[in-house]
Amino acid sequence: MRRALAVLVSAALLLSGVPPLHAQSALPSMGDGAEMTLAAERRLGDEIIASLYRDPDYMDDAPLQEYVQGIFQSLVDAASARGELLPDLHERFAWQVLLGRDRQVNAFALPGGYLGVYLGLIAVVSTPDELASVMAHELSHVTQRHIARLIAQQGRQTPLMIGALILGALAASKSPDAAQALMIGGQAAAVQNQLNFSRDMEREADRVGYGLMAPAGFSPQGFVAMFDKLQQANRINDNGSWPYLRSHPLTTQRIADMQSRHALAGSAQPPAPLQHVMMVARARVLMRPGVDAWRQWAAAPQDAGFAQLGRAARVQAWYAAALSSLQLKNMADARKALAGLIQDVDGDAAAQRQAHLLAAELELQDGRPAEALAQLQGLPDNRRPELLLRTQALLRQGDTASIAGALQTWVANHPEDAGAWQALAQAWQQQGQLLRAVRAEAEAQVAHHDYAAAIDRFKAGQDLARRGGAQDYIEASIIDTRLRAVESLLREQAAQR
Structure with a gap:
């Protein structure tokens, strides 16, 4: 404040x-x-x-x-x-x-x-x-x-x-x-x-x-x-x-x-799509309601009368149960709830996509990157949730060559996406492209308007290039240009203050 x-x-x-x-x-x-x-x-x-x-x-x-x-x-x-x-x-x-x-x-x-x-x-x-x-x-x-x-x-x-x-x-x-x-x-x-x-x-x-x-x-x-x-x-x-x-x-x-x-x-409000009730459940679980609330939601599908609920209510409860169990590190219960969710969203493409994204999230947290990638098969390649989940799975498998290009395309179209820049930095780091990794870290700071931190990372990239730790002269030139641009932004920001 x-x-x-x-x-x-x-x-x-x-x-x-x-x-x-x-x-x-x-x-x-x-x-x-x-x-x-x-x-x-x-x-x-x-x-x-x-x-x-x-x-x-x-x-x-x-x-x-x-x-x-x-x-x-x-x-x-x-x-x-x-x-x-x-x-x-x-x-x-x-x-x-x-x-x-x-x-x-x-x-x-x-x-x-x-x-x-x-x-x-x-x-x-x-x-x-x-x-x-x-x-x-x-x-x-x-x-x-x-x-x-x-x-x-x-x-x-x-x-x-x-x-x-x-x-x-x-x-x-x-x-x-x-x-x-x-x-x-x-x-x-x-x-x-x-x-x-x-x-x-x-x-x-x-x-x-x-x-x-x-x-x-x-x-x-x-x-x-x-x-x-x-x-x-x-x-x-x-x-x-x-x-x-x-x-x-x-x-x-x-x-x-x-x-x-x-x-x-004279318009009427239509019923909520299944994707919406799933996102409501996600918001409730992720806003840190406490362990007691997570346990209550995780156990909700076991309540008497659950099967008699409407489809939307069941889908919301299944999603909340799976994600709550994931927060509690209870993978067995999370998988049971996820199975019920996948069954109930059958035929709804948007809801099925969210269910598979949650399944990939579960597999990653359970240390199973190959299974996470399997959950993402058939889902769009050009949407942010899939892109970031695939990156994390491939990072754990030590195979990021296939995703770096997609990440580069994404940040070229969405330069304000700090999360994607950080994912690209991790991918380049794993590939040994240290100069590119440092620049991606700097660009993530620029995306959050933290120009001082970005300048620190750009200067670190310059030091790396001068020490001969990287031979990518084009990347070094990009860093020099971006450093001057961000220094100008920082001066402008300081003058306004």
Whole structure:
């Protein structure tokens, strides 16, 4: 929290000279925010996520990341097609989801097109439409330049006040109480003005986000269902486990607006696909609920009446049982649950893929790389979960020559993928290509915007080349070029601070 606040305050110091908006309507017109350039907003987002990447709760789980990012990308594409996302904004911003392992039910938008989603939110949504509704709302905060407009409206306030208000409004802190303390730490009148502006932004994000649902392939009923879920939590729960309610407070006007829009649209929410219930189960298991919860989920398929459950409920229980048993190192029970899962997902291609990915994960943890590769046979070669699992299996077999090319192609198309760069570094290390391995390690640090660490690795590569430890002159030249580029990025970052 302190790191995030420091980043926001440093950005506010640069922007505190921006003149305030002289007039503000009840609902600000879309497109405001020109006072803060797109480049400045992207740099601010990069600064914030550089801290989030170092947070112990940040996680890179390939199946969950792919699933959530896929939903987000569908919404981004819909926003672009509808004209809500202007071409310059689309090109300059990252449009990337970061997952947090925390159990709190929360999500937040950040400058530069970044979106934070906690596993606690994934764990409580009943359908992908509900998850999409939250992400559409947060996406609309970005496309409508709410962050830039927020800074512009607070231009007369001190930089510290600006940073604190942004931090509270975006729920960057994991503690609702801390966020609330930041919000009330300044002048009461300024806070009230900011809250009023935030309510306007919430209504606008509702309206724009709702319009993205159907074009992105999701039922608009997901918006109403999620509002109903949040409203119920608001009535019965005030212990901070639903921080989304703190940063996005429900009002009767917002609820009525969504209900009326749904009544006019007349759409129904379809049942959840099997892949979705499997990802919900994965989120619940991986958000560290404790050994007792894992044991309970591992034993769930043995309960009386389990066979009478619906297919989706059984699939979710099988998946949670297999992954929980895997966390408990109980391979025998994990295999039993996996066998039941594979039987129940028969005929559903997306669910079958997730079952085989889980099976490969189990085999790797059990020290059986050949069996893990067998589970991955027939699955796509160009998708991230399969690519990373195959790499780990081949690394254990001492045979990475067949995967290095695929990894190189992947990072060429996804240079921001730190996990893939690390996998490539391991592959090259095993092949004895030490200079390439060092460069891949450096590129992984660049992907996480840790330019100082990246420079250290690039310089290590230069030292290796000078000592004659590697004869790859082309690679040495690439390292020299990349070092100069990253040093420039570091200087720019320091100047902004």
